Amino acid sequence: MSLPPVVRHQYDAVIVGAGGAGLMAALEASKGCRVAVASKLYPTRSHTGTAQGGIGAALGNLESDRWEWHMFDTVKGGDYLCDQDAVEIMCQEAIEVVYDLEHMGLPFNRTPEGKIDQRRFGGHTIEFGKAPVRRSCYAADRTGHMILQTLYQQCIKRGVEFFDEFRLIDLLIQDGRCGGLIALCLATGELHLFHAKAVLLATGGFGRMYKVTSNAHTLTGDGCAIAFRRGVPLEDMEFFQFHPTGIHKLGILITEGARGEGGILRNGKGERFMERYAPTLLDLAPRDMVSRAIYREIREGRGIQGRDYVHLDLTHLDPAVVERKLPDITDFVRTYLGINPVKEAIPCQPTAHYAMGGIPTNVNAQVVIDADNSPLPGLYAAGECACVSVHGANRLGTNSLVDIVVFGRRGGRHIAQQISKLDLPPLSADAQGRAQEETSRLMSNLGGESAARIRAELQQVMMDHASVYREERGLKEALAAIAALRSRYRRVDVSDKSMRFNTELEEALELGYLLDLSWVTVVAALERRESRGAHSREDFPTRDDAHWLKHSLAFASNGTIRFDSKPVSITRFQPQERKY
Numbered sequence: 001m002s003l004p005p006v007v008r009h010q011y012d013a014v015i016v017g018a019g020g021a022g023l024m025a026a027l028e029a030s031k032g033c034r035v036a037v038a039s040k041l042y043p044t045r046s047h048t049g050t051a052q053g054g055i056g057a058a059l060g061n062l063e064s065d066r067w068e069w070h071m072f073d074t075v076k077g078g079d080y081l082c083d084q085d086a087v088e089i090m091c092q093e094a095i096e097v098v099y100d101l102e103h104m105g106l107p108f109n110r111t112p113e114g115k116i117d118q119r120r121f122g123g124h125t126i127e128f129g130k131a132p133v134r135r136s137c138y139a140a141d142r143t144g145h146m147i148l149q150t151l152y153q154q155c156i157k158r159g160v161e162f163f164d165e166f167r168l169i170d171l172l173i174q175d176g177r178c179g180g181l182i183a184l185c186l187a188t189g190e191l192h193l194f195h196a197k198a199v200l201l202a203t204g205g206f207g208r209m210y211k212v213t214s215n216a217h218t219l220t221g222d223g224c225a226i227a228f229r230r231g232v233p234l235e236d237m238e239f240f241q242f243h244p245t246g247i248h249k250l251g252i253l254i255t256e257g258a259r260g261e262g263g264i265l266r267n268g269k270g271e272r273f274m275e276r277y278a279p280t281l282l283d284l285a286p287r288d289m290v291s292r293a294i295y296r297e298i299r300e301g302r303g304i305q306g307r308d309y310v311h312l313d314l315t316h317l318d319p320a321v322v323e324r325k326l327p328d329i330t331d332f333v334r335t336y337l338g339i340n341p342v343k344e345a346i347p348c349q350p351t352a353h354y355a356m357g358g359i360p361t362n363v364n365a366q367v368v369i370d371a372d373n374s375p376l377p378g379l380y381a382a383g384e385c386a387c388v389s390v391h392g393a394n395r396l397g398t399n400s401l402v403d404i405v406v407f408g409r410r411g412g413r414h415i416a417q418q419i420s421k422l423d424l425p426p427l428s429a430d431a432q433g434r435a436q437e438e439t440s441r442l443m444s445n446l447g448g449e450s451a452a453r454i455r456a457e458l459q460q461v462m463m464d465h466a467s468v469y470r471e472e473r474g475l476k477e478a479l480a481a482i483a484a485l486r487s488r489y490r491r492v493d494v495s496d497k498s499m500r501f502n503t504e505l506e507e508a509l510e511l512g513y514l515l516d517l518s519w520v521t522v523v524a525a526l527e528r529r530e531s532r533g534a535h536s537r538e539d540f541p542t543r544d545d546a547h548w549l550k551h552s553l554a555f556a557s558n559g560t561i562r563f564d565s566k567p568v569s570i571t572r573f574q575p576q577e578r579k580y
């Protein structure tokens, strides 16, 4: 097959991804330099647009609140693996960024006096854990949608150039710095080389490793996997969050906002079982704890009719409030389950939701590549693909939207400030070589393996052995299964040989990323012999600060994975026992 032609572009900065992190970074960077955004999706279709519950900021509009309490909750919620210097910045800047978004036109729900309304969310408390606090700023259950629309408008206004349906397939890292990237254009099948002084990855998460997930079909971790293949380590990959309330079997998310508004979880006996697991915060305990509690209830035979789900009960709430504050999720439940959530309880099970791990960065979103946090010049990352690390071992609800706008903005600002001091790094003559090789290999394969089949098997293996509970035997089985799937992947056949809109080729590429990230996740989960946050080892059931209060760094190393670790930044809050 002949190689596709390469089209060349030159920008000061290229942002990859047009979710909340990418758009915020582009907006800020555009204040100091010429910026392009390359996104495999049309910007407003990014997963940020599905975020329902809200964005946390200690505005104190309805009751007293302080950023220090937000910081404490985040650190405790993250089981003390969060870098506290980064959390401090996030909780302080959250307040300013929410007001910035308001001034850009984001239509938040309002209190009767016209202030931004706020609601309760899991793990967010008043006075260091005393009781739930109203901290989540929201626009009905469409907060993320409103963030995307608002930021996209602002980017267009500032003249940011968009390359929609352009997919990153390689990063150009040479002589220890990043000088651009290669993207595949969906419409034409051409490769595009973007030569730039700075590249910021904002490619989102990778929940599609799992069978039951709240994540969109496109969340395949492309940026993380490509960076990993080019020598960048991945941090804390053993921590993957399961959200307690996915719609049974489908995984579609029912926001924690439903419990924030007073919804209750019940088992097959009708009991409010969270009373046993988190007597103070009950249904608003952090997600890792609630997901484990649901698994326990199910295992001990107290699922609904002994089956693998529990109920989320909203029937005692005022139907008008449910319809007004949670319109989209009530719609989902009616559409997908055919039940009326104001009259009947909703069947729920934990659903793979959020990657705490990812590409290591410092607080300016610069990618750092070793235990000493040395930056890789020219490469940035922000949002769910990055690990800064503000979420530690378990993220609190509403904190991802904060993370993406705070660190997206910091990354964009840093680029704008640094750009005049940077030169365009030279690129080798065959900079596009690896990308051409990968796509033409996939296109010319005749191995007869189907990407869809391998992906389904992978998702089942990850669900069975690397989800809410893990143990050595299951993880080793998963490792062997993934090795077999990785070797079958080398024979994956792309039967569509056309250049235009070749979504089959795109899915084959995405499967490669999912296989790599699943592999790293399982190996990292085997390495960490303790239970912390979302990583719960049945064979090592307690947290072990003496040995494991550290971040893991996984490096690709000649076909294997090499591990290193780096210390956790602890500034204000010493690790304590985690009770709610």
Ligand SMILES: Cc1cc2nc3c(=O)[nH]c(=O)nc-3n(C[C@H](O)[C@H](O)[C@H](O)COP(=O)(O)OP(=O)(O)OC[C@H]3O[C@@H](n4cnc5c(N)ncnc54)[C@H](O)[C@@H]3O)c2cc1C
Pocket: 016, 017, 018, 019, 020, 021, 022, 038, 039, 040, 041, 042, 043, 046, 047, 048, 049, 050, 051, 052, 053, 054, 055, 143, 144, 166, 167, 168, 169, 202, 203, 204, 205, 214, 215, 216, 222, 223, 253, 255, 353, 354, 382, 383, 384, 385, 397, 398, 399, 400, 401, 402, 404
């Ligand atoms: C259903 C759901 C509800 C949620 N609700 C909340 C909530 O209420 N509050 C909260 O704080 N968090 C919530 N989250 C989490 C939060 O929404 C996400 O973590 C966050 O929006 C991620 O933003 P992002 O900008 O990093 O990535 P995304 O919004 O996922 O965007 C990723 C971007 O990268 C692009 N991209 C990916 N790969 C490539 C590639 N190879 N080449 C080019 N472009 C690429 C995509 O086109 C897309 O534009 C929710 C998540 C889900 C799934």
